Amino acid sequence: MTFDVHSLLIIALKSIIIYVFIILAIRLFGKKELAQLSVIDLVFILLISNSVQNAMVGADNSVLGGMAAATGLFVINYVFKWLLQKLPNFSKIVQGEEIMLIYKGKALPSHMDKAMITMDELCAAVREHGVEKIEDVSLAILEVDGNISVMSNDFKQQSSRKRRAHKAITKNN
DSSP, rough: OOOOOOHHHHHHHHHHHOOOOOOOOHHHHSOOOOOOOOOHHHHHHHHHHHHHHHHHHHOOOOOOHHHHHHHHHHHHHHHHHHHHOHHHHHHHHHOOOOEEEEETTTEEEEHHHTOOOOOOHHHHHHTTOOOOOOEEEEEEETTTTTTTEEEEEEEHHHHHHHHHHHHHHHHOO
């Protein structure tokens, strides 16, 4: 079996370029709640992955071509994670910053617009955290990883009850 090292390096390089492009595109076009994809988001991701496959490997559908693409992606992913950890400014550029969505029971429409989150999506996220109404939320933040953190007005009470229950269970065991 023969293979062309130059062609494999080109595949790896094209994969790295596509990786960086996708990171920038997601950053540019918003990231809502990536942890819980809607049907539209899932279809979009599947179509994007299919559309960039040929750009990465071209006509080479060999195992070595696939391994070259995967190697390029592993390398650039490692480099990005290292840079995110070591350079806070790089992290802010690539991942952005958290966005406050609710403060003291009031939704912040301009922040929601920036995060591209509708009121229905925000209400659903609040309910997922066991809080019935936005008015009962002390603070809700869209985190850089796409999750929405919600702290309700009775957060301290809930936390205290959970700590006491955990201590009781631990003590009895």
